[in-house]
Amino acid sequence: MTRKTNFGAGPATLPAEVLQQLSAAMLSYGHTGLPLPELEHRGAPFAAILEECNALLRELCDIDNDYEVLWLHGGGRQQFCMVPQNFLTPHTTAAYIDSGYWAREAMQYAAYYGQSVTVASSADTAYDRLPEWPATLPLNTAYLHLTTNNTIYGTQWHTLPAATAPLVADMSSDILSRHHNYRQYALFYAAAQKNLGLPGVAVAVIHCDMLARANRNVPPLLSYAAQAREKSVVNTANVMGVYASLLMLRWTKERGIDAIEAENAQKAELLYNHLASSKLFQTRVAVAAHRSLMNVCFSATDTRHEKALLQLCEEHNMTGIKGHRSTGGFRVSLYNAVRLPDVQRLVTLMQQYEDSVQE
Numbered sequence: 001m002t003r004k005t006n007f008g009a010g011p012a013t014l015p016a017e018v019l020q021q022l023s024a025a026m027l028s029y030g031h032t033g034l035p036l037p038e039l040e041h042r043g044a045p046f047a048a049i050l051e052e053c054n055a056l057l058r059e060l061c062d063i064d065n066d067y068e069v070l071w072l073h074g075g076g077r078q079q080f081c082m083v084p085q086n087f088l089t090p091h092t093t094a095a096y097i098d099s100g101y102w103a104r105e106a107m108q109y110a111a112y113y114g115q116s117v118t119v120a121s122s123a124d125t126a127y128d129r130l131p132e133w134p135a136t137l138p139l140n141t142a143y144l145h146l147t148t149n150n151t152i153y154g155t156q157w158h159t160l161p162a163a164t165a166p167l168v169a170d171m172s173s174d175i176l177s178r179h180h181n182y183r184q185y186a187l188f189y190a191a192a193q194k195n196l197g198l199p200g201v202a203v204a205v206i207h208c209d210m211l212a213r214a215n216r217n218v219p220p221l222l223s224y225a226a227q228a229r230e231k232s233v234v235n236t237a238n239v240m241g242v243y244a245s246l247l248m249l250r251w252t253k254e255r256g257i258d259a260i261e262a263e264n265a266q267k268a269e270l271l272y273n274h275l276a277s278s279k280l281f282q283t284r285v286a287v288a289a290h291r292s293l294m295n296v297c298f299s300a301t302d303t304r305h306e307k308a309l310l311q312l313c314e315e316h317n318m319t320g321i322k323g324h325r326s327t328g329g330f331r332v333s334l335y336n337a338v339r340l341p342d343v344q345r346l347v348t349l350m351q352q353y354e355d356s357v358q359e
């Protein structure tokens with residue numbers, strides 16, 4: 001069967017060469033004589049995989065050894081738990097910027113562990129823009145959490161004002177998609193299934209000053225300090241998932257962030273320009289400067305057009321453009337592995353549909 005073009009928001013499309021390398025490793029990893037899923041998590045081959053992952057991530061994010069890089073279980077939501085478990089105390093408050101579904105979810109998870117408050121929100125305009133940056137924070141703010149790219153509502157922080165508390169960023173849907181100042185964060189994390197590999201894995205990158213402040217009374221599996229001490233191998237690691245991330249990191253480095261950033265901008269521009277001239281489809285995000293380059297969200301003026309375009313795409317082997325169940329409409333995800341010709345084919349199809357309707 002021919003492979004479909006997957007514009008889905010996650011698990012996202014993976015480059016063909018990465019999938020080929022992964023399948024070869026599944027049967028036999030390097031010279032070990034073992035299939036990848038049987039590789040020992042405390043052995044030298046996996047230690048080498050982790051070491052290369054860490055080096056590549058540091059290089060691509062332009063950060064030094066004063067950041068710990070950890071490869072963890074549980075995807076994005078486990079980080080929603082670990083961040084407050086490790087940094088919230090009975091005497092501090094966790095401040096969250098509510099820019100949409102995931103941002104709010106992260107705040108609600110933190111509430112299980114202590115005091116978490118929303119310090120800025122764009123809920124009142126249905127998240128059609130980013131909220132105003134908070135002018136002040138509560139006394140004793142342990143950290144300020146933001147979501148750099150709002151996967152469901154299609155907004156993205158392109159620049160950030162300075163923060164007066166340690167910044168913690170959920171970068172699940174835009175890590176390594178552009179040049180970015182990663183050093184402004186005390187901690188940033190990402191679920192891997194968008195730009196970094198397979199579901200179930202998350203990478204968390206923590207500045208050593210932040211790590212020094214982590215709570216001590218956390219079980220080792222969920223403790224950043226213990227994971228750092230044990231080099232991400234507190235328990236049986238997800239060797240296959242981490243190796244997939246290594247393949248993605250190598251692929252990312254080979255293309256280079258310059259080229260990735262340029263192509264991501266081109267892809268998004270193509271789609272937003274088309275939407276600007278369309279009579280049938282319109283973008284959901286009101287403020288142009290807040291639009292995401294990773295997830296382009298739009299709606300149809302009429303549900304008839306919505307159904308028709310979804311069906312047409314499936315007929316043309318393109319999938320994953322249906323909007324999230326909470327928003328409806330469309331969402332086209334343009335992660336790094338989605339290439340410009342894929343978006344050109346989609347826009348051509350949209351144009352053909354619009355021409356056929358107007359005739």
Ligand SMILES: *Cc1c(COP(=O)(O)O)cnc(C)c1O
Nearest residue numbers: 010075076077102151172173191
């Ligand atoms: C996809 C995504 C997550 C969810 O990660 P899970 O691995 O499904 O828990 C979290 N945050 C953002 C911004 C995402 O895009």
